[in-house]
Amino acid sequence: MRSQSREKYLELIREYLKVKPDFIVNKDNIKKDLITIGATEEEIETVYNEFSPFYKIKFLKNIFTIKFLIIFLVSMLFLAEIVFYYQWVDKKMNSSGKNIVIEKIKTVFKKEETAIPKIYATGVKIDVEKTFSSPSKNTTLPIKGTPKKEVFGFFPYWMLEKSDYVNTDAITTLALFALETDAKGNIITNYADGKQDGGWNMWNSKKLDIFIKDLKKKTIKVVLTIKAFNNNNIEKLVLSDEAQKNFISNALFLIKTKSLDGINLDFEYIGTPNPKVRDEFSRFITNLYIKMKQEEPNSTLTIDTYIHSAAALRLFDLGVLQSQSDGFVIMGYDFHTPSGSAGPVAPFEGELSITTLMGPYLDKVSKDKLILALPFYGYDWPVSGGESSRSLSYAEIMGMVNNNNVSWDSMSQTPFLKYESGGIERILYFENIKSLGIKYDYVNKKDIKGIGIWALGYDGLNNDLEQLIIEKFGK
Known part of the structure; x- marks a missing residue:
């Protein structure tokens, strides 16, 4: 059937x-x-x-x-x-x-683009204390080894205090998330209210220096993520030669200061820019890439893209950018977020799903430049209105579920949990080793470069996700 x-x-x-x-x-x-x-x-x-x-x-x-x-x-x-x-x-x-299928994809995303941001997770902190206080499964690692594919893990600044407990044995690259650029290409250190930027606070921490040193001993590459989540800032930056030069100078200075291995750009532009902005963004990436290779020949430049970026031409001209970068980290999550209706965070199958939207990527981009990033978290919604939705780390979720009460969505190939809390019926969509295993098998079948993780540390004291990576990608 x-x-x-x-x-x-x-x-x-x-x-x-x-x-x-x-x-x-x-x-x-x-x-x-x-x-x-x-x-x-x-x-x-x-x-x-x-x-x-x-x-x-x-x-x-x-x-x-x-x-x-x-x-x-x-x-x-x-x-x-x-x-x-x-x-x-x-x-x-x-x-x-x-082309009915592609047009349906474009139509759905056009309806949603003004309603909610495409990515919710990168702007919302999870409860770090709960994550590392949730009981682990105490899983052992019978399989030892290193991944044969790229395993690109994002390390958000709010996890720094627990860096000693974060699982890093199964990754090949760690991205420090993140410093933020303004419209002039300067790194934001403080906001108008006087509050210091969290990423900048991490950057200047001695604990970070120790963490980077330990990662280098494990031969794990460390790159810096520089983000821009404001359309106006992105447009002004790429349309100004002076701002571009300033950004490139600052970026190179930063990675040289801590002897990092490259830069990861997370420019989350919402909607469709005019063609000039798109072209200037491509020129900006080209200028950055050329300068990086001149001054730091072994450094890498990766670009974070939306899961639908190959199906609908927006900021990222993939045909141009693939030759001016070392790869794309495809954010294969947040199909549903707390800002909208309940549903799978990273559906593998369905009309709008990872399988459907990865197709155009495979058609347009060399597979050795594709990294599929997946979620180590879930979202929890009230079934009826009046209560707030929330983000939960994998560790928190594992503390809530057991094998008896988890349901399986055969359409999306993902687990979910219906439960009651304080008299309120709620539904939780998340990823587990079964759903992630299906996606990892897809990565192997399509022979793309590797996987990404949002975010490192979200598994808390559990190591079953680390074990799964070694099992699927170990040498």
Whole structure:
């Protein structure tokens, strides 16, 4: 029996073929398009057998006659004329509106882009004390080794005080999250209210220097994340040569100061910029990349992108940026957030899912530059209004659940928990070793560069997620 998510793919394939009158003679190209957005060959063949007039032949093989054959051939010639006509019309229309699946993706995200920010997790702290006070599963690590793929872990500044307890044995790169740039390319140290920036506070901590030293001993690369979450600041920065030069100078100075291995850019632009902003952003990245390679040849530059960035052209011109960077860290999470309705944080399958939205990436970008970042956290919503939603770390969630009360969403391939607290019915969507294992298998199957983690330390005193990484990617 097919899952509901796979039935959805069959429906999308049917819709696609309905507007493709040349689906018989152009099967190879259409098949390639459908596989790109997540359909399987078996599903494509199933629908083709439903649509194609040729499939009926096998039911009629016992009644073929010369008369029937002549009628059939005449019919095929007539059909060929129709196909030729529709190909001509399709060419005239420049194939406008034909790609149903991609258009659906764009439509859904266009509706949501002004309602909620695409990424919620990077701006919200979890409860660090609860995370490291939650009981662990006391899982041992029977499998030792180092990952054969890139394991890129974000280390948010609010985890610094617990850095001694953070699991880092299964990662290859740690990104210090984060310092923030303003519109002039300067690093923000204090805000208007006089409060010091959390990332800047971490940067100047002696504890960070000790932490970096320990990571280097483990041959773990350490990079600095520089973020910009304000559209206005991003536009002013990339449109000003002076601001670009200032940013590049500051970025290089920072990584040299602590002997870091590179820069990770987290520019979370919301919506669609005008073409000039997009082009200038690409030029900005090119200038930064060239300067980094000149002054620090072994340094790396990675760019954080939205999971839908390859399906809809916005700030990131992936075709240009892939040759001017060392890779993309794709934020494969926050499909649903506390700012909106309840649902899976990182659905693997479904109409809008990791599988669907990774397809355009695989079609446009070299797979050795793709890092799929996944969540070590969950979101908890009240079923009815009146109560607040919240973010919970993996460790906190494991302290709440057991094998008896966790449900499984077959559509998204993720777990969820329904429970009652203080008389309020709530629902919690999260990731566990089963759902993450499915995604890790996908990474191996597609042979992309590796995985990312938001965020290191969110597993608290547990080490089952670390063990899973070694099992899936260990040498």
